[in-house]
Amino acid sequence: xxxxxxxxxxxxxxxxxxxxxxxxxxxxxxxxxxxxxxxxxxxxxxxxxxxxxxxxxxxxxxxxxxxxxxxxxxxxxxxxxxxxxxxxxxxxxxxxxxxxxxxxxxxxxxxxxxxxxxxxxxxxxxxxxxxxxxxxxxxxxxxxxxxxxxxxxxxxxxxxxxxxxxxxxxxxxxxxxxxxxxxxxxxxxxxxxxxxx
Amino acid sequence: xxxxxxxxxxxxxxxxxxxxxxxxxxxxxxxxxxxxxxxxxxxxxxxxxxxxxxxxxxxxxxxxxxxxxxxxxxxxxxxxxxxxxxxxxxxxxxxxxxxxxxxxxxxxxxxxxxxxxxxxxxxxxxxxxxxxxxxxxxxxxxxxxxxxxxxxxxxxxxxxxxxxxxxxxxxxxxxxxxxxxxxxxxxxxxxxxxxxx
Numbered sequence: 001x002x003x004x005x006x007x008x009x010x011x012x013x014x015x016x017x018x019x020x021x022x023x024x025x026x027x028x029x030x031x032x033x034x035x036x037x038x039x040x041x042x043x044x045x046x047x048x049x050x051x052x053x054x055x056x057x058x059x060x061x062x063x064x065x066x067x068x069x070x071x072x073x074x075x076x077x078x079x080x081x082x083x084x085x086x087x088x089x090x091x092x093x094x095x096x097x098x099x100x101x102x103x104x105x106x107x108x109x110x111x112x113x114x115x116x117x118x119x120x121x122x123x124x125x126x127x128x129x130x131x132x133x134x135x136x137x138x139x140x141x142x143x144x145x146x147x148x149x150x151x152x153x154x155x156x157x158x159x160x161x162x163x164x165x166x167x168x169x170x171x172x173x174x175x176x177x178x179x180x181x182x183x184x185x186x187x188x189x190x191x192x193x194x195x196x197x
Numbered sequence: 198x199x200x201x202x203x204x205x206x207x208x209x210x211x212x213x214x215x216x217x218x219x220x221x222x223x224x225x226x227x228x229x230x231x232x233x234x235x236x237x238x239x240x241x242x243x244x245x246x247x248x249x250x251x252x253x254x255x256x257x258x259x260x261x262x263x264x265x266x267x268x269x270x271x272x273x274x275x276x277x278x279x280x281x282x283x284x285x286x287x288x289x290x291x292x293x294x295x296x297x298x299x300x301x302x303x304x305x306x307x308x309x310x311x312x313x314x315x316x317x318x319x320x321x322x323x324x325x326x327x328x329x330x331x332x333x334x335x336x337x338x339x340x341x342x343x344x345x346x347x348x349x350x351x352x353x354x355x356x357x358x359x360x361x362x363x364x365x366x367x368x369x370x371x372x373x374x375x376x377x378x379x380x381x382x383x384x385x386x387x388x389x390x391x392x393x394x
Contacts, residue, residue, distance in 0.1 A: 002259070004263070045241070048241045049207075050230065054201050
């Protein structure tokens with residue numbers, strides 16, 4: 001092949017990103033060559049910096065680069081926790097501004113075929129928080145897949161003995177879509193019509 | 198905003214890449230956080246490495262990380278030069294294997310509106326090569342846009358006094374498509390039926 005190895009290696013890196021095919025990866029790698037060394041260095045530094053500094057908040061597991069995430073720090077008196085699958089699912093809530101409570105990132109939903117059982121989901125931490133912080137409402141925002149449904153049912157069972165009301169987002173959320181990309185209006189509707197588990 | 202600054206900065210870097218929108222950039226940045234530090238460091242190193250090592254070949258301006266690109270090094274006796282707009286346009290030729298000659302990367306096509314005039318296109322280097330290397334055929338592979346047409350005509354005029362035959366790829370190449378992504382069969386047809394300028 002006539003192409004330099006360092007270029008091929010960069011193409012391979014871009015190809016390994018989710019949703020980036022071979023042609024897009026090649027286009028991105030060639031684009032990088034047209035940039036100044038300063039720009040490329042900054043990109044590289046930001047990759048490393050994000051990877052080194054960002055970690056799950058020890059309380060809610062949201063991504064943060066501080067000791068405690070800003071939400072846990074500023075809303076410590078809140079009595080509601082919204083449970084999401086992954087850190088980026090918090091965005092539509094915070095963008096719409098309808099929820100002023102706390103969050104908890106499960107890190108996934110039950111999926112026996114992928115080897116995700118209850119012990120992978122930080123459920124003990126969630127139950128401990130609900131108990132220790134006297135949480136009054138737990139809002140399950142886990143999407144509409146069968147896996148999410150069974151995860152929600154399991155959480156409901158685990159919390160049966162505690163004085164917490166479990167709700168979940170209304171069915172206004174379109175089936176099969178990724179929670180991360182729900183628009184604000186749909187999120188407002190789904191949030192307002194949340195019902196008992 | 199609840200998101201850590203270093204994550205936002207990484208989103209901004211991905212957003213600045215061509216064809217990567219805001220949502221894709223966010224998805225890629227979150228994906229990076231799920232990777233091991235070793236993987237991210239390797240990505241960062243390969244970005245910097247490609248940017249530092251890869252440079253235009255001093256003879257044909259193809260991207261290379263050696264003193265002279267492999268094509269100029271191994272085909273120095275060839276008497277044909279294929280002129281392309283950008284380095285990645287060489288791929289369909291090399292993939293189809295039909296051309297065993299040399300290349301020259303113009304670095305663009307004439308585009309007065311974008312401020313690209315003859316002096317931006319390394320035309321003097323091209324003319325000097327054709328003269329000094331006794332090139333017998335110059336194959337213009339510049340696409341089918343009006344800008345590419347006028348660039349081809351200008352090159353033909355510049356070489357009028359030299360004993361070189363100017364040809365261009367046949368019209369088999371679909372209009373409006375990017376030369377970089379032409380399939381092998383189309384490239385073979387277009388190459389075989391190349392005609393006088």
